[in-house]
Amino acid sequence: MDVRLLDAEPTTAERAAVDAFLGPPLSTWVGADRADDGHAAHGGHSARAERHQLLPTLHALHERVGWISPGALNYIARRLTIPPADVYGVTTFYALFSLEPRAPRVLHVCNDAVCRCCAGSDSLVATLAEQIGPQGQEVGGVTWLESPCLGQCDRAPAALVVESGESPREVELASVTADGLLAVMDGQTPAPPPTAIPPQAGQPGLALLKRIGVADPESLDDYRAHGGYEALRRAFELGPDGVIEEMVESKLVGRGGAAFPTGRKWDAVARQPRRPHYMICNADESEPGTFKDRAIMEGDPFSLIESMTIAAYASGCERGYIYIRGEYPLAQRRLERAVEQARARGLLGDDILSRGVRFDIELRKGAGAYICGEETALFASVEGYRGEPRNKPPFPVDRGLFGKPTVVNNVETLVNVLPIVLKGGAAFARIGTERSTGPKLFCVCGAMQRPGTYEVPFGTTLRELLELAGGVAAGSKLRAVLLGGAAGSFITPDELELALTFEDARAAGTTLGSGVVLAVDERVDLPELLAAIAAFFRDESCGQCVPCRVGTVRQEEALARLRSGRTRGSVQDELALIAEIGEAMRDASICGLGQTASSAIESAMARLNVFNRGVSA
Amino acid sequence: MTELPMAPVKPPARLISVTIDGQQVEVPEGSTILDACNQLGIDTPTLCYGDTLAPANACRICVVELEGARTLIPACARKVEPDMVIHTDSERVRHSRKMVIEFLASSVDLSITPVAQDYLRRYDGRPERYGPPAPADPERDHKRTGHHEPPDGQTAATVHSPAKLDNDLYVRDYSKCILCYKCVDACGEQYQNTFAITVAGRGFDARISTEYANPLPESACVYCGNCIAVCPTGALMFRSEHDLRDAAAWDESRQTQTDTICPYCGVGCNLTLHVQDNQIVKVTSPDDHDITRGNLCIKGRFGFQHVNPQPRAPL
Ligand SMILES: Cc1cc2nc3c(=O)[nH]c(=O)nc-3n(C[C@H](O)[C@H](O)[C@H](O)COP(=O)(O)O)c2cc1C
Ligand code: SF4
Numbered sequence: 050m051d052v053r054l055l056d057a058e059p060t061t062a063e064r065a066a067v068d069a070f071l072g073p074p075l076s077t078w079v080g081a082d083r084a085d086d087g088h089a090a091h092g093g094h095s096a097r098a099e100r101h102q103l104l105p106t107l108h109a110l111h112e113r114v115g116w117i118s119p120g121a122l123n124y125i126a127r128r129l130t131i132p133p134a135d136v137y138g139v140t141t142f143y144a145l146f147s148l149e150p151r152a153p154r155v156l157h158v159c160n161d162a163v164c165r166c167c168a169g170s171d172s173l174v175a176t177l178a179e180q181i182g183p184q185g186q187e188v189g190g191v192t193w194l195e196s197p198c199l200g201q202c203d204r205a206p207a208a209l210v211v212e213s214g215e216s217p218r219e220v221e222l223a224s225v226t227a228d229g230l231l232a233v234m235d236g237q238t239p240a241p242p243p244t245a246i247p248p249q250a251g252q253p254g255l256a257l258l259k260r261i262g263v264a265d266p267e268s269l270d271d272y273r274a275h276g277g278y279e280a281l282r283r284a285f286e287l288g289p290d291g292v293i294e295e296m297v298e299s300k301l302v303g304r305g306g307a308a309f310p311t312g313r314k315w316d317a318v319a320r321q322p323r324r325p326h327y328m329i330c331n332a333d334e335s336e337p338g339t340f341k342d343r344a345i346m347e348g349d350p351f352s353l354i355e356s357m358t359i360a361a362y363a364s365g366c367e368r369g370y371i372y373i374r375g376e377y378p379l380a381q382r383r384l385e386r387a388v389e390q391a392r393a394r395g396l397l398g399d400d401i402l403s404r405g406v407r408f409d410i411e412l413r414k415g416a417g418a419y420i421c422g423e424e425t426a427l428f429a430s431v432e433g434y435r436g437e438p439r440n441k442p443p444f445p446v447d448r449g450l451f452g453k454p455t456v457v458n459n460v461e462t463l464v465n466v467l468p469i470v471l472k473g474g475a476a477f478a479r480i481g482t483e484r485s486t487g488p489k490l491f492c493v494c495g496a497m498q499r500p501g502t503y504e505v506p507f508g509t510t511l512r513e514l515l516e517l518a519g520g521v522a523a524g525s526k527l528r529a530v531l532l533g534g535a536a537g538s539f540i541t542p543d544e545l546e547l548a549l550t551f552e553d554a555r556a557a558g559t560t561l562g563s564g565v566v567l568a569v570d571e572r573v574d575l576p577e578l579l580a581a582i583a584a585f586f587r588d589e590s591c592g593q594c595v596p597c598r599v600g601t602v603r604q605e606e607a608l609a610r611l612r613s614g615r616t617r618g619s620v621q622d623e624l625a626l627i628a629e630i631g632e633a634m635r636d637a638s639i640c641g642l643g644q645t646a647s648s649a650i651e652s653a654m655a656r657l658n659v660f661n662r663g664v665s666a
Numbered sequence: 667m668t669e670l671p672m673a674p675v676k677p678p679a680r681l682i683s684v685t686i687d688g689q690q691v692e693v694p695e696g697s698t699i700l701d702a703c704n705q706l707g708i709d710t711p712t713l714c715y716g717d718t719l720a721p722a723n724a725c726r727i728c729v730v731e732l733e734g735a736r737t738l739i740p741a742c743a744r745k746v747e748p749d750m751v752i753h754t755d756s757e758r759v760r761h762s763r764k765m766v767i768e769f770l771a772s773s774v775d776l777s778i779t780p781v782a783q784d785y786l787r788r789y790d791g792r793p794e795r796y797g798p799p800a801p802a803d804p805e806r807d808h809k810r811t812g813h814h815e816p817p818d819g820q821t822a823a824t825v826h827s828p829a830k831l832d833n834d835l836y837v838r839d840y841s842k843c844i845l846c847y848k849c850v851d852a853c854g855e856q857y858q859n860t861f862a863i864t865v866a867g868r869g870f871d872a873r874i875s876t877e878y879a880n881p882l883p884e885s886a887c888v889y890c891g892n893c894i895a896v897c898p899t900g901a902l903m904f905r906s907e908h909d910l911r912d913a914a915a916w917d918e919s920r921q922t923q924t925d926t927i928c929p930y931c932g933v934g935c936n937l938t939l940h941v942q943d944n945q946i947v948k949v950t951s952p953d954d955h956d957i958t959r960g961n962l963c964i965k966g967r968f969g970f971q972h973v974n975p976q977p978r979a980p981l
């Protein structure tokens with residue numbers, strides 16, 4: 050490929066940041082010295098095969114200099130033999146990357162559904178706008194930006210400080226106040242809050258959360274002292290087919306939203322003669338209201354590594370990736386340490402536990418794009434392309450990462466593998482109900498006494514779960530529950546006897562989705578909550594297909610008219626329009642984002658009668 | 667003379683039987699639902715589909731209902747499978763098609779996209795119901811990804827932005843762009859391998875762009891015009907056509923088309939000269955020509971000025 054480069058040079062720091070990640074350039078074609086005419090024609094397939102390094106290279110550069118300049122982009126284009134326009138297209142896909150000079154310290158303030166409607170982040174944002182200036186404007190080396198959900202809804206309102214430079218740093222802030230944010234803008238960086246420990250920590254009977262808050266998440270020895278790596282040994286005794294048999298018998302289905310049987314997925318990949326096979330852990334968790342995977346990655350990272358190793362062993366994968374959202378620095382650090390320790394002890398690598406089993410894991414950081422959690426978009430993102438989903442079929446078990454058979458599983462799905470392998474699929478299947486087996490994590494947030502990640506067996510009623518979380522916050526009354534997240538649906542306080550299973554949820558016209566249980570009390574401005582959800586989907590649509598790209602915009606506009614009372618025609622006309630938009634998005638969009646972008650909003654209209662009650666902002 | 671080796675004869679493709687709107691049809695394996703519809707004479711609307719390109723599968727106006735599937739599926743991209751039962755004119759299909767064309771017509775300037783008016787009529791689309799179109803945004807190329815100002819809903823957001831007249835050969839007016847991806851595919855790996863343009867940004871702010879939205883003369887563009895050839899909406903247009911339209915002098919009814927062979931090199935590309943008032947106003951190449959598949963290089967595409975009668979400089 051003949052790549053026509055830009056007429057722009059990187060600064061010394063930019064070049065150093067890229068070289069530090071990619072290693073020094075090996076030929077003049079890729080920037081060892083100046084190629085005279087700007088035409089780099091190097092290396093054929095081997096040079097182009099580096100494309101999957103694009104996203105991590107952009108991260109390395111952004112962490113060092115805080116933005117992607119034309120000179121730096123040009124240098125990356127040269128190093129990786131990717132046309133500059135393509136690098137630009139990929140870079141502009143991600144919200145965390147700036148293509149314009151940006152302050153070295155950036156304060157990302159969550160102003161998404163939970164923080165805004167249940168924790169007053171809109172007033173924090175208003176304070177910043179008043180006292181500091183509009184978002185994006187640099188003041189003394191700092192700037193602030195509104196952010197979508199940061200996955201800390203149990204400790205809302207949340208924020209994230211990102212510092213670029215020679216020693217880049219990311220600090221998560223929870224339960225922030227206006228004063229705290231102003232202090233950050235003033236140059237201070239407060240200490241991060243302690244790791245969020247699930248309220249049930251230490252209680253007997255937990256399967257998925259049992260080590261969190263109990264074992265040291267940074268110590269492999271402590272993990273082993275608490276039962277770690279027993280499952281892997283057992284898996285080696287069972288053999289790959291034996292593991293898959295247990296998985297099928299357990300009737301475990303995916304916890305990432307689609308509820309597909311995990312054993313069948315592994316089996317399909319295991320049977321594929323095409324090699325290599327890839328194992329991906331989907332840790333992109335970006336749906337507003339969701340934070341359960343974070344609890345596992347921060348609190349029990351080794352369990353994820355062990356589970357992935359078992360999955361890889363059973364389905365014949367030698368290479369694994371954890372795709373983790375960019376806004377989870379603590380989880381990243383813990384996982385990185387865990388991978389290093391496991392590698393050092395022969396629990397990852399070429400000869401795991403001296404059994405001749407080969408498997409290793411690479412961490413891939415997202416950069417602010419909810420859509421990259423959709424599995425085919427995730428592949429594109431890892432491969433160095435824009436995170437745009439594609440049609441299925443072909444399915445990932447057939448054509449996944451780099452076109453090869455691939456297992457993709459959610460974090461929570463994977464950690465269920467440990468009890469299945471240890472206690473047997475049949476024992477696991479006895480937990481929960483006939484069709485929803487095992488334990489389930491729920492992200493309880495909103496107007497609750499004790500928000501957090503909860504583990505309960507399937508079949509627990511919504512009322513029981515809310516009681517476990519201490520009930521609705523003092524002095525307030527439950528108005529509705531948003532079940533399943535922004536892509537889920539609202540249910541009313543009359544429906545609290547709902548048993549939390551896939552089949553009961555479906556029968557009740559709702560979904561467990563990503564496990565969000567957002568308690569909405571009478572103080573919440575429901576139209577504003579709907580507006581926040583609509584804005585989220587408009588911002589996160591990849592833009593590829595018309596129903597979602599334009600539908601999410603038209604949906605948000607109609608909601609804005611309903612909120613202000615300046616409707617086109619009657620309120621009924623607007624509600625009918627929203628239903629029409631929703632039907633087209635659901636029916637004709639390529640992927641789940643567009644297909645569910647109207648779900649919460651339509652359910653609020655149908656079940657909560659939002660705009661007919663005459664409530665508006 | 668040495669004999670050329672014969673290409674191995676491919677076995678005839680297996681025939682797959684599907685039912686569309688109650689009619690059974692057999693098509694070769696590997697055909698799309700669109701192919702099967704065409705074979706039955708069922709007229710399927712398409713926008714992002716181009717017969718010289720792999721399906722981009724982006725506009726979704728071609729969706730059909732497949733029995734047993736949760737959502738509608740794109741006819742242009744989905745291959746036939748044995749015993750599929752498909753409906754192309756059900757309530758659901760008509761609704762989604764109507765919404766797609768309404769969504770586009772309310773956000774994009776489709777004034778010179780001939781099929782747009784057809785589709786609006788056919789599916790009873792009323793794009794005006796979303797409100798008056800919002801004005802052009804000169805900052806559209808520099809939107810911050812993942813961020814937008816909350817709308818008040820009193821105007822309908824559009825992709826309108828100032829047309830880009832940054833070179834003598836062709837004009838890019840992305841107010842007319844439906845983001846069908848065809849130009850990017852033609853410029854990139856499907857034909858030209860120049861990769862001058864890309865989709866930048868995300869969601870409604872996604873747009874076709876060079877790196878940093880640089881003007882074309884600073885980009886990798888080699889002015890082959892192959893992007894113009896595939897653009898279905900007139901967003902990409904010969905400068906000559908643009909200037910005539912501006913002067914209200916563009917008149918296809920007065921144009922003739924003459925096929926000839928490009929005189930510049932020995933490849934032998936077919937050219938179709940579009941002539942109005944004895945002036946070549948644009949050059950295309952037949953999509954079904956087995957050398958070009960509709961593509962040309964800068965010489966064949968734009969090297970016609972010397973043929974047109976020039977005002978003579980005084981001797
Ligand atoms: C817009 C969108 C976002 C998604 N985000 C995630 C995510 O963050 N984590 C996840 O595990 N699955 C996510 N999914 C679901 C994945 O596509 C996929 O189904 C899942 O990772 C499969 O794993 P499982 O079988 O273990 O659930 C998302 C799907 C869509 C449509
Ligand atoms: S539904 Fe939305 S997010 Fe999914 S492919 Fe279409 S535009 Fe992209």
Ligand code: SF4
Pocket residue numbers: 849852853858860861862863886887888889890891892893894
């Ligand atoms: S004229 Fe050719 S090189 Fe230039 S953008 Fe179009 S297809 Fe690409």
Ligand code: SF4
Pocket residue numbers: 842843844845846847848849850874893896897898899900901902
């Ligand atoms: S410019 Fe034309 S060809 Fe390119 S995406 Fe837009 S409408 Fe399609």
Ligand code: FES
Pocket residue numbers: 159160161162163164165197198199200201202205206207337338339
């Ligand atoms: S952290 Fe703010 S909404 Fe989730």
Ligand code: FES
Pocket residue numbers: 711712713714715722723724725726727728729740741742743
């Ligand atoms: S024509 Fe099929 S998706 Fe556009």
